[in-house]
Amino acid sequence: MLGLLIVAPVVSFLLLATSPRLFQQGASYFTLRYIREALSGSTGRGIFDSLWVSTLVAVFSTALATLVAWLVQRTNVYGRRVWGFLMWLLLLVPTWMMTLGWGDLLQPYGAATIVGVNSHWLYGEFFGPLGIVAVLTTAALPFAYFIVSAAMHGLGSEFEDAARIHGAGRVRTMRTVLPIIAPALWSALAIGFAETMSDFGVAFTLGYHANFPMATYTLFAAISNFPANFSVAAVIALILIVSTIPPIALQARAARGRSYAVISGRTRTPRRREFGPVARLGVTAGLAALFVFALGAPIVGAVAGSFVRNLGIYTASGVHLTTAAYQAIVHPSITGKSIGAPLALSNQLGVVVATATGVLAYVLGRRLGAGHGGWGQRVTDVFLLGSVAIPGIVLGVGYIFFYNLSAISTHLVSLYQTLPLLMLALTANALPGQTRFLAGPLAQVQPSLAEAARVHGARRWRTWRVAQLPLVARILVWGWLLTFAKTISELAISQVLYPPSQQPVSVTIQAYLGNDQLGTGTAMTVLTLVEMLGVIGVVLGLFRLLTPRGWRRIGWSGVRS
Amino acid sequence: MTSPSAPSSAVVLEGVRKEFSAKVALDDVSLDVPAGAFLVLLGPSGSGKTTLLRCLAGIERPTSGIVSIDGRVVAGPGVFVAPERRRLAMVFQDYALWPHLSVARNVAFPLAGTSRTKGERTRLVGDLLERVGIGHLAERFPNELSGGEQQRVALARALAADVGLVLFDEPLSNLDADRREQLRVEIATLTRAVGATAVYITHDQSEAFALADRIGVLNHGRLVQLGAPEEIYRRPASAFVARFTGLAGEFPVRVVEPVGRHLFRVTPLFAPATTLSARAVEPLGRDGDVRLFVRSAGVTLLPETVRDGLPGTIRDVAFTGRGYEHVVEVGLGATLAKVFSASRYERNAAVRITLDPESCLVMPADVAEESR
Numbered sequence: 001m002l003g004l005l006i007v008a009p010v011v012s013f014l015l016l017a018t019s020p021r022l023f024q025q026g027a028s029y030f031t032l033r034y035i036r037e038a039l040s041g042s043t044g045r046g047i048f049d050s051l052w053v054s055t056l057v058a059v060f061s062t063a064l065a066t067l068v069a070w071l072v073q074r075t076n077v078y079g080r081r082v083w084g085f086l087m088w089l090l091l092l093v094p095t096w097m098m099t100l101g102w103g104d105l106l107q108p109y110g111a112a113t114i115v116g117v118n119s120h121w122l123y124g125e126f127f128g129p130l131g132i133v134a135v136l137t138t139a140a141l142p143f144a145y146f147i148v149s150a151a152m153h154g155l156g157s158e159f160e161d162a163a164r165i166h167g168a169g170r171v172r173t174m175r176t177v178l179p180i181i182a183p184a185l186w187s188a189l190a191i192g193f194a195e196t197m198s199d200f201g202v203a204f205t206l207g208y209h210a211n212f213p214m215a216t217y218t219l220f221a222a223i224s225n226f227p228a229n230f231s232v233a234a235v236i237a238l239i240l241i242v243s244t245i246p247p248i249a250l251q252a253r254a255a256r257g258r259s260y261a262v263i264s265g266r267t268r269t270p271r272r273r274e275f276g277p278v279a280r281l282g283v284t285a286g287l288a289a290l291f292v293f294a295l296g297a298p299i300v301g302a303v304a305g306s307f308v309r310n311l312g313i314y315t316a317s318g319v320h321l322t323t324a325a326y327q328a329i330v331h332p333s334i335t336g337k338s339i340g341a342p343l344a345l346s347n348q349l350g351v352v353v354a355t356a357t358g359v360l361a362y363v364l365g366r367r368l369g370a371g372h373g374g375w376g377q378r379v380t381d382v383f384l385l386g387s388v389a390i391p392g393i394v395l396g397v398g399y400i401f402f403y404n405l406s407a408i409s410t411h412l413v414s415l416y417q418t419l420p421l422l423m424l425a426l427t428a429n430a431l432p433g434q435t436r437f438l439a440g441p442l443a444q445v446q447p448s449l450a451e452a453a454r455v456h457g458a459r460r461w462r463t464w465r466v467a468q469l470p471l472v473a474r475i476l477v478w479g480w481l482l483t484f485a486k487t488i489s490e491l492a493i494s495q496v497l498y499p500p501s502q503q504p505v506s507v508t509i510q511a512y513l514g515n516d517q518l519g520t521g522t523a524m525t526v527l528t529l530v531e532m533l534g535v536i537g538v539v540l541g542l543f544r545l546l547t548p549r550g551w552r553r554i555g556w557s558g559v560r561s
Numbered sequence: 562m563t564s565p566s567a568p569s570s571a572v573v574l575e576g577v578r579k580e581f582s583a584k585v586a587l588d589d590v591s592l593d594v595p596a597g598a599f600l601v602l603l604g605p606s607g608s609g610k611t612t613l614l615r616c617l618a619g620i621e622r623p624t625s626g627i628v629s630i631d632g633r634v635v636a637g638p639g640v641f642v643a644p645e646r647r648r649l650a651m652v653f654q655d656y657a658l659w660p661h662l663s664v665a666r667n668v669a670f671p672l673a674g675t676s677r678t679k680g681e682r683t684r685l686v687g688d689l690l691e692r693v694g695i696g697h698l699a700e701r702f703p704n705e706l707s708g709g710e711q712q713r714v715a716l717a718r719a720l721a722a723d724v725g726l727v728l729f730d731e732p733l734s735n736l737d738a739d740r741r742e743q744l745r746v747e748i749a750t751l752t753r754a755v756g757a758t759a760v761y762i763t764h765d766q767s768e769a770f771a772l773a774d775r776i777g778v779l780n781h782g783r784l785v786q787l788g789a790p791e792e793i794y795r796r797p798a799s800a801f802v803a804r805f806t807g808l809a810g811e812f813p814v815r816v817v818e819p820v821g822r823h824l825f826r827v828t829p830l831f832a833p834a835t836t837l838s839a840r841a842v843e844p845l846g847r848d849g850d851v852r853l854f855v856r857s858a859g860v861t862l863l864p865e866t867v868r869d870g871l872p873g874t875i876r877d878v879a880f881t882g883r884g885y886e887h888v889v890e891v892g893l894g895a896t897l898a899k900v901f902s903a904s905r906y907e908r909n910a911a912v913r914i915t916l917d918p919e920s921c922l923v924m925p926a927d928v929a930e931e932s933r
Binding site: 449471553 | 618619620643644645647648649650651653654655657658659660661662663666670671673674702704718719722728
């Protein structure tokens with residue numbers, strides 16, 4: 001199954017990099033021509049840009065995430081639950097939405113102008129490396145935060161106590177303790193790098209408009225331009241995947257031969273650093289400022305911008321507010337600009353993909369968590385780890401290529417330019433990450449809980465329903481919501497695989513934005529975000545209402561009895 | 562729950578073997594447990610006792626051999642009965658209480674699907690919780706209970722199952738000494754009160770001796786001795802069993818002469834001028850190296866003024882509540898540990914010790930080394 005979903009499309013596509021004749025895409029069975037071609041001109045610059053931007057973003061996001069995790073986990077900063085929630089929200093907002101929000105906020109005659117702020121000077125800076133690094137850092141921040149935060153949560157205060165008791169000051173204590181969570185820091189760096197390398201949203205919007213080519217966009221351009229050059233696209237895809245090997249290898253090397261097992265039955269709950277009233281207010285304000293920058297500004301920018309008449313266009317009478325953009329998209333009969341069908345389609349995709357991914361990831365996650373499987377399990381494990389590093393755009397283009405091969409479309413299955421193919425690609429894209437997301441919590445469920453149910457007379461179904469499901473229900477629901485939200489706002493795969501006349505909402509929005517209909521695109525973005533958050537709220541509300549009290553007592557890391 | 566309600570089940574294992582990849586966890590284990598008996602399986606970590614219990618429960622499938630419960634083969638060639646169809650209950654080492662269910666619902670779990678009405682179930686659960694002393698905690702969740710309370714819930718759940726066989730997987734190992742003692746008594750009395758057959762595993766010899774009708778000693782996946790507690794203590798089948806069931810010390814000796822069918826006079830090398838009486842565990846010749854095993858219970862500590870016994874010096878003393886345990890150095894550097902006396906002897910005090918022949922066991926040194 002994983003072979004058809006991921007391996008075959010990606011590998012056959014990657015083979016084009018040096019062997020285009022294998023699939024009738026060129027004259028040579030082996031050539032380095034496309035590698036040279038990909039490394040020169042704007043594609044070469046795109047690869048170079050992606051590499052240095054990703055390195056910088058990985059370092060910035062890990063440093064920032066470590067600071068935030070320490071403040072939230074180890075100090076008495078106000079609103080610790082709120083910051084955790086906002087990190088989740090940040091995780092759900094796609095980078096193209098952030099870019100759009102920032103653009104709406106800063107552009108001349110945009111949202112900032114409503115309150116009389118002249119942001120011309122910043123707008124120019126935003127459409128360049130500075131804005132790109134800033135947006136991508138905020139996008140990578142939640143990934144790094146959740147990794148570092150989990151490590152800090154498990155790190156008892158005895159290590160700090162021991163250092164302090166033996167004469168270390170604060171700085172030396174930090175230098176002593178931080179290496180204990182080194183694997184988490186390396187992991188955060190690796191994921192920050194891989195996520196940034198594979199990001200398409202910023203490359204497609206901000207990067208393109210700023211004339212700052214990035215690898216994922218040049219890959220898209222290679223197959224979108226006429227004539228399409230799949231071999232150059234394959235070289236870029238190969239570089240995108242291979243580029244994630246060094247940070248992962250560094251992570252593995254850092255952890256090799258040492259034990260970082262810090263959680264045991266004797267681990268004490270970490271003691272919090274007690275800030276004084278002024279310092280406490282200060283660091284709380286600092287955190288608030290971070291989230292205003294990362295989340296508040298783009299959301300406010302998008303929402304405010306969606307109400308500006310002729311957003312981004314000079315009007316002699318000044319900036320005026322209007323609901324015209326919303327009226328246009330909710331009354332399609334007047335303008336033909338409907339959000340209804342694309343949003344409904346994206347919701348359908350979200351539900352189907354999140355459900356299919358949830359079921360498959362649960363099965364695979366349990367296999368991974370079982371911990372004593374044979375080579376089959378190890379292969380699955382390595383494969384899923386590697387697949388996380390495959391960018392969506394690579395998978396999407398791989399699907400176009402593989403399912404358009406005559407051997408496949410004529411003799412096996414004809415899925416090219418159909419909705420099922422888009423669903424399959426989105427599922428394949430979400431599956432590795434979702435499996436990794438579920439594997440940890442699933443592994444935490446003590447096997448003895450199921451064994452106790454079986455021994456006391458419960459059959460398999462009742463054992464699962466009574467002794468297993470309640471323990472993992474919350475993480476399954478969160479996993480479903482995460483995939484649902486990511487699918488609705490997914491751009492890379494949707495952009496290359498949507499069937500004719502069936503555009504998902506993210507593609508529709510980009511089409512309006514590309515046609516200088518900024519207000520319409522922004523209003524659609526806001527409604528999509530509101531709808532997405534609404535579904536999340538409803539599902540979480542239903543979970544709270546419909547599940548027994550005991551189910552809700554089980555925390556993410558509290559599944560042990 | 563005041564009288565036996567389910568017929569107790571006899572358990573028979575024949576040549577049971579269990580392999581995990583290349584590791585043999587159980588090797589040709591055969592034993593039978595009469596209906597209503599309390600069998601304790603005793604052994605060190607890695608001896609295979611948990612694997613044996615899990616094979617009985619149906620959580621693990623034996624690689625070969627036959628397991629029968631109450632005359633029915635539940636595991637054997639071509640047969641494997643799922644755990645839920647074996648009609649047994651189990652108390653787990655980590656309690657295995659479902660954290661999302663209240664205490665009452667945890668205990669009521671085995672009652673689902675029985676012919677009892679809801680009212681009867683509620684009453685039975687209430688009775689059981691009262692019986693184990695936590696009736697007031699019925700609506701609490703497991704994480705709101707102490708370790709001892711959690712273990713009581715696990716015990717009540719096992720008893721609620723109303724089955725003929727109850728398995729205990731080191732149920733007291735996570736508790737402090739005070740609670741261990743208290744719960745040990747409750748496990749013994751309640752299990753016997755319901756009349757179920759019990760198979761209980763532990764690595765604690767005092768727990769085993771206190772609970773068992775019969776003890777099976779396991780080592781490296783093999784059952785090395787099965788018998789009544791007294792038999793295991795007085796007539797250990799091997800040096801391993803002797804060591805594992807508690808020794809004050811182990812010393813090289815020389816055989817002087819046989820004085821009965823199994824009794825010998827020996828001279829300890831740490832006190833060449835003296836002779837002691839000791840019982841042979843294995844057949845013993847007059848020649849060859851021989852080792853003496855001394856049980857703590859057979860060592861009597863006397864003041865220096867008494868003329869009998871071997872001279873010694875107190876090296877350490879520990880108060881145990883009901884008296885004192887001493888470490889005594891005897892003769893040429895030999896040490897006897899856990900020597901009990903109601904009176905306290907101070908460190909470095911000169912004393913005398915006598916050894917009861919029934920508590921002194923001898924066997925050839927090579928046999929003793931083999932079973933290490």
